[in-house]
Amino acid sequence: MFPEDKTSALGAFRLQAGVTESLRHALPEVAGHAVAAIVQEVPAYAGALTGEMGTKIELAVRAALGGFLNLASRKTGPSPMAASLEGAYALGRGEARSGRSLDALLAAYRVGARVAWRELAAVTVGAGMAAPALARFAELTFAYIDELSAASVTGHSDELATSGRARRRALDRLAQSLLVGEPAQAVAAAATAAEAADWTAPQTLTAVLLPDSGIRAARPVVDLLDPRTLQTTVEHLRDTSVLLVPDAHGAARGHLLRLVAPHGAVTGPPVPWSLARHSFERAVRVSRLFPGTAPVDTEEHLVDLVVTADPRALADLREQALAPLAGERESTVTKLVETLRSWLLHQGRRDDVAADLFVHPQTVRYRVAKLRELYGDRLRDPEWLLLLTVALGTPTVTP
Numbered sequence: 477m478f479p480e481d482k483t484s485a486l487g488a489f490r491l492q493a494g495v496t497e498s499l500r501h502a503l504p505e506v507a508g509h510a511v512a513a514i515v516q517e518v519p520a521y522a523g524a525l526t527g528e529m530g531t532k533i534e535l536a537v538r539a540a541l542g543g544f545l546n547l548a549s550r551k552t553g554p555s556p557m558a559a560s561l562e563g564a565y566a567l568g569r570g571e572a573r574s575g576r577s578l579d580a581l582l583a584a585y586r587v588g589a590r591v592a593w594r595e596l597a598a599v600t601v602g603a604g605m606a607a608p609a610l611a612r613f614a615e616l617t618f619a620y621i622d623e624l625s626a627a628s629v630t631g632h633s634d635e636l637a638t639s640g641r642a643r644r645r646a647l648d649r650l651a652q653s654l655l656v657g658e659p660a661q662a663v664a665a666a667a668t669a670a671e672a673a674d675w676t677a678p679q680t681l682t683a684v685l686l687p688d689s690g691i692r693a694a695r696p697v698v699d700l701l702d703p704r705t706l707q708t709t710v711e712h713l714r715d716t717s718v719l720l721v722p723d724a725h726g727a728a729r730g731h732l733l734r735l736v737a738p739h740g741a742v743t744g745p746p747v748p749w750s751l752a753r754h755s756f757e758r759a760v761r762v763s764r765l766f767p768g769t770a771p772v773d774t775e776e777h778l779v780d781l782v783v784t785a786d787p788r789a790l791a792d793l794r795e796q797a798l799a800p801l802a803g804e805r806e807s808t809v810t811k812l813v814e815t816l817r818s819w820l821l822h823q824g825r826r827d828d829v830a831a832d833l834f835v836h837p838q839t840v841r842y843r844v845a846k847l848r849e850l851y852g853d854r855l856r857d858p859e860w861l862l863l864l865t866v867a868l869g870t871p872t873v874t875p
Contacts, residue, residue, distance in 0.1 A: 491613070495603045496549045499596060500542070506595040507538040510588040517587050520580035536567060541592065544620050548613070557623070564624040568631025572639065578632050585625045593617055646673035651708035651720055654681070654752040666750060675704060678722030682729070683744035683755035684736055685763055688715045697735045713760070720752050733773055740770035783866055790867070797867035800850040812850075815843040817868040820861065 491499070511534045514521050543560035571581050596617065600610060650669035670677055698705065698719065706720040724732040725746035733743055742763045744755035761781060762774040774781070784790055801809045814833060819840075822828040826844075830837040847855065854860040 491545070491548045492603075492605075493549075495600055495605055496545055498599050498603045499545055502595065502599045503538050503541050503545075506541060506592055507534050509595055510537055510591045513591045514584045514587050518580055518583045520576050521584060536563060537588065537592075539563060540624060541596075544617070547620065548616055557620075560620075560624060561627045564627035565631035565634075568628030568633075569635035570631075571628070572632045572635035578629060581628055581632055582625065585621065585628070589618065589621045592621075643673055647675065647706055648708050649673075650675060651706040651718070654706070654720060654750070655708070655710065655718070655756050656753065675706075677749050678702070678704060679749065680723055680725045680746040681706075681720045681749045681752040681755060682724040682732065682746045683752060683759045684719040684721055684732070685713070685742040685744075685759050686717045686719060686736065687740050688717060697739065700735060701732075718756060720756075722749070733771070737771040742770065742772045742774065744774050779869070783869075793863065794867045797864050800854070804850075812843060812847055813868065815840065816847055816864065819844060819847070820865050820868065 516522075540560050540563060543557065543563075547557055547560075568581065593614065597610065597614070600613060605613065646669060650666060650673050653666040653669050669675075698707070701719070702722040702724075704722045708718050708720075709716070710718055719736075721732055723746075729746065736743060742759045744757075744759035744762075747755045758774050758781065761784075762772055762777050765777065765780055765784060766772055798809070798813065801812055804812065815829065818829045818832045822832065826837050826840050830840045833840070851860075
């Protein structure tokens, strides 16, 4: 409602009937001039107020000025100010939906107020209004426009808050749709969610798992990522946030890894955006293979991923590979297994094996001799060497 202190300051001011009629007759022209000035002087409105949109805005300006005249002439009936404020509020929301900033909206009000007052003042002076009355009329005019401007600002802010919450919900739905899977219906759901969130699809997405403690510390880092980055949570990953980072492939991957590494991240591979689930699932698998180890780049563990795809088969393979050690004591088996693994990985180079195990080269010689005794010719058989390399070259996985 129009503030009481502003109306009371005007005392019993009231437009004379003749002046009111002159002003009402001039309203269409005043509104047209105001709109034309806004288009010319406010860049955000250049070309925006032509056609149907221009007609609607001009009608809104005319209605606002009509409400002002009703207020100034003290017409009885429903409050003209209430209707004008409601219209200004709706205008602010509409401008936010159109993507125009609050600064642009306020600039439009300033330009419109200047032009409107110039036109209205010319009409009232021409109608014979005395100087003291004209001063009061000016006060009422600018107080009225201030109130309309404030209502539009509120509408603009409310729309941004509402649309912001709606967009965040749409982005979360998009992220969830991408993590569900790749059947046709899931891709279609993701495409629909992307459109609802006004999200431009990238070429690739890279899944990044961050512990919640890390995501709080990494907030400034997340702000440095592509603004299309999606963030969500998954029920079965407690205390973990999932980021889906756009176009972090090629040279950009190194930049991403450097940004998230200090925050305990597990980073999946870049994949086509609609296949983001694959990057996410790979990151989850690697995080389970190497719990408590961070940061982790899944692309450095492809062999581990391949050979642990079937944990029970890997367990059987290990059992077969270590069968020749079955008659040895447990402590001896442990030392022989670590020596055999290092011997395989270092292609039999004794000094490298000794350095890897922190033992004397003579100790390596003794253990390898024992292994040759237990395995016999199998340590010269390419098939057995492959079996042993696969069985011992990866983390132990419980089937």
